[in-house]
Amino acid sequence: MESGDVSAASAWLAPAKLNLMLRVVGRRADGYHELQTVFQFIDRCDRLWFDVCDDGRIRRLTAVEGVEESQDLTVRAARALQQVTGCRLGAAIRCEKNLPMGGGLGGGSSDAATTLVALNHLWGTGLDEDALSAIALPLGADVPVFVRGRAAWAEGVGERLDPVDLPEPWYLVLVPDCAVSTKAVFSHPELTRDSKLITLADFLSGDVVNDCLSVVRKDYPDVAAALEYLSPWHGRLTGTGACVFAVFDDEADAQGALAGLPGGMRGFVTKGQNRSALLRQLDVG
Structure with missing residues (x-):
């Protein structure tokens, strides 16, 4: 994979995504769910630094609450790359977390x-x-989808990706004070698992249902409150949550909605991107 001029000392960007819709259309024999979803990136990012070493060790320099080093996805990813390629080099990994855990923004x-x-x-x-x-x-x-860095229509468990060219609006994203367990949502007895298949044209015509929304709103009052605030702008849930968002054509309108947040609610305004910040950083594709 070719890349631009990114030095070892540079911060590497790990952008967030939004699921602009999410349908659960079936459940496989292995327990995984068949989905339809649309991914678009936003310009909010974690930042990572990598110090290459010769001893082959993979070390995490930034602790993550509740996540053992061996289970950290950055450590697992580095070790998987070593295993596939036979590379004898190692790395020390530092991460500046700007994306909430359990928020549905795809940070990990x-x-x-x-x-x-x-x-x-x-x-x-x-x-x-x-x-x-x-x-x-x-x-x-x-x-x-983050490796490929392009907005995509996704099916299967989310791995079958077709790049799409979407409008790049402004979003107001609210960050409720809770973390939603994807595993808990997908095992919830009330989750809809038999939604009918739709097409990209259906989505572009306004079919933006998220089948996880009713379950998450019922079990997480903070998410329900955030959705209530966004109701004038038809707020949606990203992925399995907890973050919710609304779409704006104009940055000033999004900032105005952010300014009106009641005390205790957190959020940010961000721009949709069909090419992720990482892909832009690499200057490829």
Whole structure:
């Protein structure tokens, strides 16, 4: 995978995503759910630094509350790249977290993808996008979309990706004070699992249902409150949550809605991107 001029000392960007819709259309024998969703990136990012070393060790320099080093997706991604390529180099990984855990913005998956892309460059392992995506998939169903870095229509468990060219509006994203467990949502007895298949044309015509919304809104009062605030702008849930968002054509309108947030609610205004900040950083594609 070719890359632009990103030095070892540079911060590598790990962008957030929004799921602009999410349909659960079936459940496989292995327990995974068949989905339809649309991914678009936003310009909010984690930042990662990688210090390459010769001893082959993978070390995490930034602790993540509740996540053991061996289970950290950046560590797992680095070790997976070592295993596939036979690379004998190691790395110390530092991460500046700007994306909330359990927020549905894909922070952990994006960190893993950026680790694969960055170390492929810094270690000189020379894998192309398809090969990196194959390593990415076992780390999480949405890790490949971050490796590829293009807005996409996704099916399967989220791994079958077709790039799409979407409007790039402004979003107001609210960050409720809770973390939503994806596993808990997908195992919830009330989750709809038999939505009918739709087409990209249906989505573009306004079919933006998220089948996880009713379950998350019922079980997480902070999410319900955020959705209530966004109701004049038809607020949506991203992924399994907890973050919710509304779409604006104009940045000033989004900032106005942000300024009206009641006390205790947090949010930010961000721009939709069909090419992720990481892809822009690499200057490819």
